[in-house]
Amino acid sequence: MNSIIQPYLKQQLVWLRLTLLVTLGINVLAFQEFVGQPGLGTAGLLGIGIVIEIALLIVALTSWQTKLLHLLDKVPVLLARLRWLNPFLFVANAALISFAIFSPQFYDLFRNTFTRLFVVWLISLVGSFLLKAWGNQQARSWLELFGISLLLNTLIYRVVSYLPDITLYPLSLNWSETSEYYYASLFFSRQIYNFAAAPTVLHPTRHLMQAVPFLLPRSPLWLHRIWQVFLWLAMPGLTAFFLVRRLEISERIKGWLTGIWAFIFILIGAVYHHLLMPVIIMLWGFDQQNTLSRSSRFFKSLLAVLLASAWAGISRVNWYPVPAMLACAIYFLQRPVEEPGNQTDTGPSSWLKRIPWRYLFPPVAWAVLGLAAALAAQAGYIAWSGVEFKQFTSSFTSQLLWYRLWPNAIYPPGILIGILLVSAPLFVLIGSKMAEPRRAAPAWRAYHPLRLLTLVAILAAFFIGSLIVSTKIGGGSNLHNMDTYMVFLLILAAFILFNKFTPDRSIIEAQSAGDADAPRQGQFARKSAKAGIALAFAMIFLFPVLSLAPRKPLVMDKPVISAVGTIAQRSAKADQNGGEVLFISNRHLLTFGYVKDVRLVTEYERVFLMEMAMAGNRGYLDRFQQDLKNQRFALIISEPFFLVEKDKTTIFGEENNAWVNEVSRYVLCYYKQDSYFQNVDVQIYAPRPKTSNCP
Numbered sequence: 001m002n003s004i005i006q007p008y009l010k011q012q013l014v015w016l017r018l019t020l021l022v023t024l025g026i027n028v029l030a031f032q033e034f035v036g037q038p039g040l041g042t043a044g045l046l047g048i049g050i051v052i053e054i055a056l057l058i059v060a061l062t063s064w065q066t067k068l069l070h071l072l073d074k075v076p077v078l079l080a081r082l083r084w085l086n087p088f089l090f091v092a093n094a095a096l097i098s099f100a101i102f103s104p105q106f107y108d109l110f111r112n113t114f115t116r117l118f119v120v121w122l123i124s125l126v127g128s129f130l131l132k133a134w135g136n137q138q139a140r141s142w143l144e145l146f147g148i149s150l151l152l153n154t155l156i157y158r159v160v161s162y163l164p165d166i167t168l169y170p171l172s173l174n175w176s177e178t179s180e181y182y183y184a185s186l187f188f189s190r191q192i193y194n195f196a197a198a199p200t201v202l203h204p205t206r207h208l209m210q211a212v213p214f215l216l217p218r219s220p221l222w223l224h225r226i227w228q229v230f231l232w233l234a235m236p237g238l239t240a241f242f243l244v245r246r247l248e249i250s251e252r253i254k255g256w257l258t259g260i261w262a263f264i265f266i267l268i269g270a271v272y273h274h275l276l277m278p279v280i281i282m283l284w285g286f287d288q289q290n291t292l293s294r295s296s297r298f299f300k301s302l303l304a305v306l307l308a309s310a311w312a313g314i315s316r317v318n319w320y321p322v323p324a325m326l327a328c329a330i331y332f333l334q335r336p337v338e339e340p341g342n343q344t345d346t347g348p349s350s351w352l353k354r355i356p357w358r359y360l361f362p363p364v365a366w367a368v369l370g371l372a373a374a375l376a377a378q379a380g381y382i383a384w385s386g387v388e389f390k391q392f393t394s395s396f397t398s399q400l401l402w403y404r405l406w407p408n409a410i411y412p413p414g415i416l417i418g419i420l421l422v423s424a425p426l427f428v429l430i431g432s433k434m435a436e437p438r439r440a441a442p443a444w445r446a447y448h449p450l451r452l453l454t455l456v457a458i459l460a461a462f463f464i465g466s467l468i469v470s471t472k473i474g475g476g477s478n479l480h481n482m483d484t485y486m487v488f489l490l491i492l493a494a495f496i497l498f499n500k501f502t503p504d505r506s507i508i509e510a511q512s513a514g515d516a517d518a519p520r521q522g523q524f525a526r527k528s529a530k531a532g533i534a535l536a537f538a539m540i541f542l543f544p545v546l547s548l549a550p551r552k553p554l555v556m557d558k559p560v561i562s563a564v565g566t567i568a569q570r571s572a573k574a575d576q577n578g579g580e581v582l583f584i585s586n587r588h589l590l591t592f593g594y595v596k597d598v599r600l601v602t603e604y605e606r607v608f609l610m611e612m613a614m615a616g617n618r619g620y621l622d623r624f625q626q627d628l629k630n631q632r633f634a635l636i637i638s639e640p641f642f643l644v645e646k647d648k649t650t651i652f653g654e655e656n657n658a659w660v661n662e663v664s665r666y667v668l669c670y671y672k673q674d675s676y677f678q679n680v681d682v683q684i685y686a687p688r689p690k691t692s693n694c695p
Contacts, residue, residue: 012069015143017060019125024053026121029114042109046118079133086134090127094153097123098160104553111549120157120545124150147537148257154541155260158267161548162229168222169554170564170594171586171682178588179607181224184210185591191217192591193600201391202608204381205315206274221592235273235280236266242283243491247498258494261540265490268422268543271483274315278308279487282326298362301327302369309370313377317395318469320378322484324370325458328363329488332455333495335359336504337448394615395472401654404476405467410651411477415470419463419482422543425536426493432528433496438503446503455492462488473614473654478547563677567637568595570675570684575599579634584609586637586682603627606638613662614655621662628670629694635674636685641667669694 027049034043059068079086097119101110110116127149128142165173172178184207189197192214200207213219213227240262249255266276285304287297308323337359382392406414413421434444444452462485470481479486495501567589571581575598585606589595604624612620627633641664646653667685674686 009066009069012142013060013065015141016065016069016072017057019146020053020057020060023121023125024050024057026114026118027053030112030118033112033114042115075129076133079129082133084134086130090130090134090149090152091156093123093126093130094156095160097153098157099163101157102160102164102550104550107550107553113546113549116549117542117545120153120541124153124541127153147533150537150541151257151260151264154264154544158264158544158548159233161544162232164551165229166222166225167554169556169560170221170589171560171680172588173551173554176607178221178586179605180207180210180228181221182587182591182605183207183607184224185214185588187211188214195600197600197602198387199385201385201387202611203272203274203315205277205311206272209274209277218593221588231273232267232270235276236263236271238280239263239266239276239283242280243494246283247494247500249498258498261536262490262494264540264544265422265486268540269478269480269483269486271487272480275312275319275483276487278312278315278319278323279326279491281308281311282323282330283491286327286330301362302366305366305370306373309373310377313374314381318465318484320374321367321371322487323374324367325462326488326491327366327370329455329458329492330495331363331366332451333492333501336502337450388619390617390619391612394611394617395469397615397617399473399614399654400468400471401473401476401648402471403648404471408476409649409653415467415476415479415482418479419466419485422479422486422539423489425532425539426489428528428532428535430493430496432525432532435528436525437522443503447501448504451504459485459488459492473658474611477652559677559679563680563682564589564594566675566677567682567684570635571595571598571637574634577634580632581635581637582633584636584638589637601633609663610655610659613658624663625666625695628666631670631687633671634687636667636671638667638683638685639681640673640683641685643668665695 027046031043031046031050034046037043056068059065082089100106101116101119110119124146128146131145131149132140132142165177167173183200183202185192186197186199187208188211189195209231210224210228213223216223240259243262244255244259247255247258249258281304285300285307287301287304305323305327308326309320312319312322337356378392382389404410404414405416407417408414411418434442436443438446463482466482466485470476470479472481475481567586572595574581580601581598582601582604583590584604587600587605590598590600604627609624612624643660643664644656645660646656648654650656670688670691671685672688673683675684677683
């Protein structure tokens with residue numbers, strides 16, 4: 001019996017010491033955030049926690065360690081008496097903590113990064129006790145239960161982080177939030193603005209999805225905010241669901257955990273909800289068992305590729321090839337070059353000569369036709385919109401800021417380091433799976449080199465392409481421009497890890513040297529798999545908690561109400577006098593009726609104006625600047641303009657300079673600030689009676 005108990009106790013002691021050490025480290029970092037700040041309450045509690053953790057760590061290193069373990073083992077036994085209350089308490093604790101973190105009342109406390117991390121870490125530790133006490137969880141180790149608790153707490157944290165976006169606050173919550181609703185409204189311009197306006201150039205499918213609430217006449221702003229939060233949660237959720245369904249995971253809890261992990265992974269970027277539609281179509285409608293002898297399956301898959309590609313074609317230029325490449329990837333993952341057992345010659349020298357070129361016809365066809373469908377959809381949308389072609393090509397003329405690949409002010413880790421950290425767990429897991437011995441040879445030897453090279457090439461192409469897109473001016477503040485790479489890596493890893501990568505052949509014989517190496521290969525694969533799982537859980541916990549902080553409290557106080565009322569009154573008066581009122585920002589005030597009886601000026605909305613400034617679209621900018629010189633507008637409603645130029649050591653320095661040089665200096669020379677609203681990021685500008693020395 002001792003031979004069984006001793007390894008178990010040793011394992012539990014290692015886990016206990018490591019947990020206490022990590023907890024102590026995070027607690028110390030949280031304590032330092034309050035050093036020198038007024039008030040001793042939080043710092044005092046954290047200090048007490050440090051003392052307790054040090055004491056427990058000392059006990060865990062002495063002869064009392066076994067008693068401490070036995071004491072901890074009694075906790076879930078006592079909690080087990082609560083039965084069904086344990087899962088309820090788990091969810092309640094996680095939800096209450098997350099609500100507190102994102103609540104305005106606790107902003108000063110939880111804006112501190114390591115304080116958030118420490119609190120979520122602690123509640124996850126508590127959650128592992130509740131999980132062990134619930135149901136038949138005694139068979140699972142503490143490490144497994146803590147991993148599950150950490151994942152579920154991160155899920156709740158991530159979901160709750162969106163709830164502050166649902167508010168009655170009438171102005172924009174961030175630089176572009178309400179602009180999205182305005183662009184969505186253009187699909188219903190006749191009903192809302194009483195004339196047909198050109199649809200949006202920027203991300204048409206995103207705004208088409210966000211336009212759904214406009215089907216309800218006079219839908220309020222808060223409803224659109226609810227719908228946007230729903231899209232942010234539903235689309236990654238559907239993607240994770242169809243991925244797990246495709247993997248056919250037999251163990252239900254493993255399927256749920258995989259889906260939750262995939263959901264959070266997608267949101268780390270985050271991959272925008274409209275860009276997940278082609279992925280969902282492919283995971284749902286693409287038939288991986290295509291063969292030329294089953295034409296119905298081929299054309300069913302082709303239909304999925306065409307639909308997904310058409311959607312991608314009116315979404316974003318770097319997504320044009322994604323559906324076709326996903327089709328190729330799934331095909332190469334699940335369709336072997338030859339059936340297992342039919343090929344005994346495993347030598348690499350003649351593999352090129354033995355490629356059945358007929359095997360390549362389906363992926364080539366999908367690639368060509370998918371890209372053609374994307375280009376055709378884009379051309380059709382441009383023709384239907386009536387907007388000049390050059391406005392759709394800003395991505396190709398924008399400046400590339402390569403330094404943002406490295407640590408910088410806008411994104412401290414840098415894009416390259418950030419994406420490598422996110423990718424590392426999946427690469428370790430893929431490596432461990434491909435290193436598993438199969439009849440004394442590593443698993444990767446069971447796959448045709450054509451398939452391996454193709455999958456690597458697609459992944460590399462998405463990685464390099466996403467890095468380039470991330471350096472475009474206007475980007476680089478997070479990993480969302482790595483979206484194509486992240487989606488492909490997730491699907492590739494999932495198929496490999498859950499044995500959906502069909503081998504080409506079985507290795508019949510192994511050399512004696514290979515037989516001798518097999519145990520070592522298996523041990524390496526098992527250790528790598530454990531390390532990959534640990535990294536996967538650590539990454540999926542750290543990225544959301546460290547990056548998602550509470551927002552400064554928004555209050556519907558007198559200055560906000562007064563500002564909106566003054567804007568409405570002044571705008572209506574200017575319009576009645578025959579003048580045009582240009583809303584550069586907060587154009588949604590017209591959309592949702594906060595400002596009434598004012599004609600919409602469709603040009604020069606803030607987000608698109610910034611896009612043209614960064615792209616250097618002279619035709620568009622010259623028209624804007626000429627309109628300012630002519631003082632076309634009776635009033636301009638915008639955020640405050642400044643003339644301060646910045647360098648790359650400040651956040652969005654280049655973007656600021658593009659705005660200053662192409663927009664601010666022209667507005668401020670021909671217009672003056674007419675109304676100033678304290679603590680409200682919107683102002684009214686009126687024409688200057690006299691102008692001089694203007695550009």
